Amino acid sequence: MKWTIVVGRYDKDQPAGSGYPPPFESAAAKRYQTFEVDLPEHAMVLDALIQVREYQDESLAVRCACRSAICGSCAMWINGHANLACTSKLRDFTVDGKVTVESPPSMPPIRDLVCDMTPFWQKNRQVRPWLEGKEPVPAGEEYRVPNAAMENLIQEVGCISCGACLMDCESFAVNQNFLGPAALAKAYRYTADPRDAETRDRLKTYSEPDGVWDCTHCYECVQQCPKGVAPLEQILKLRRMAVEEGFTNNAGTRHAYAFAESVKDSGRLNELTLMPKSFGLLNIRAQLQSLPAAFNMARAGKLPPLIHKKIPGLARIKSIFAKVGGKFK
Amino acid sequence: MKVAFWPGCVSKGACPELYVSTHKVADALGLELVELEEAPCTGAGVLSEQNPALADSLNGLTLAMAERQGADLMTICSTCQGVLSGTQFHLANDPARLARVNETLASSGYEYRGTTKVKHLLWILVEDIGLDRLASLVKHKLTGLNVAPFYGCYILRPEEYLGLKERPERSTYLEQIIALIGATPVEYLGKSKCCGFPMLTMNREVSLKMGGKHILEAKSKGADVLVTPCPLCHLNLDGQQPDAAGVMKQPLGVPILHLPQLLGLAFGFAPEDLRLNHHVINTKAALEKVELKV
């Protein structure tokens, strides 16, 4: 069966081609080259790339080792989203007669489909992905934990460090300092480990700028992770733990509390007070920064009603808050 | 067809044009909207991240209200859709979680049995009303208008909440509707990515860059307007667009239309009736392209 594969080629010594989408003009310019391959119906994207490298163009750089979703080396952009090439079927990804593969624009390119994973590993190291063992070490034996305490951590342990989540992270794409999904998921794995002695310190660090509150909640990492790690879910658990530990002096926590208060008091969101309350009423700089947009919206007739109406039947909502509102009671 | 209608907080707040245009389009389609006036905010994922049990109960209540109407629950917001679909998914797959919700709801006079279907207007248009019927209502083809779809994360991800595994074509409905009304869908990477709204208060610059990047890409591919089924995306992409242009140091100036506004134009409603004169980014030039005036 014939397949068409369009490959984003990059070589720092070759003159750049055009065709790179403009939002990423800071990223390397690539040249898109089309190849035809003859492969069975069930073949994977990686099979096509190997076919090209072996029989058509030996200069094609592609990284792979296991070909069975274990080593994590073949993550790349396939039709604009990160996936493992070795588990992505050509037939599932062929759109309008072709599959497009390239190195993700948010990662530094090395050559063709091989990107530099340094940011991924740096972020990993930054979260201290090891146990800070509790003292004293139990005499003459190992640290023991009940099975139940570890069940919650298993999801992250499935991570194969392919970097697909980081490659598709919307926040990382515009802010290279963000710790990102993989590192934060790993951070959760150690923070929630009952043997770790640094839980509080970790939560404090992860709550700082470029940490847990810089996740935009886009679910790209949940969708793209080939191992079901669901990094976003782990980040949300870290946020919850951080707030409960008292690390609340940040816009994220204020936003959550202001949100809850508005729903509790009126049944719905009060857009007028949510933003100012989230910034912190004394954060003059942020308040000022948000003014032009508020002014533009008011001028267009898009200001929320000044008197925020309560929904009928509010007693039901209050009773839900009273029963399960927890810290929002 | 009758639906239980959850308008969401934003269509009743900063995006009244969405509420108004939804009613116009529903009238034209003979879609009866029974508004759930006593339903609470979904929590937009913010409440669920800090307190899943609270969000389960609030959304369980909304699902139970729709169930009592004996009709599908219709949303007009990708975020509301995602959150309600998520609750529905969890309650369907975890009987203990459902039992806890019903225990909390007991005194409210509601019980959720798990039969409600939650559907965004976009899905109802294609799956229940059908493209043929939509086509029969088109009075003013928007020929020559280049429209870039912008879905919003929560109507696409995670797939298993949103039925995209069974119906992958749900990620192409906007393009189908754009083509149906005679306009040209613009193909670009940003269509399924994040507008940045959830981060606006946490990291304004990053949020604006995120949205600005996608607008810029769409513009470079020739888009005259973007269309979105999510009012939160609209808030960031329209309301914050001048600021995004500042952060990007690039002119943007691309109007952001709500789905029912775009469809309403094709159904022959006047732009003012769809409140297209109430946008931060002026819609005049785009409307002139299809011989319409505000």
Ligand code: FES
């Ligand atoms: S080649 Fe090892 S994961 Fe794809």
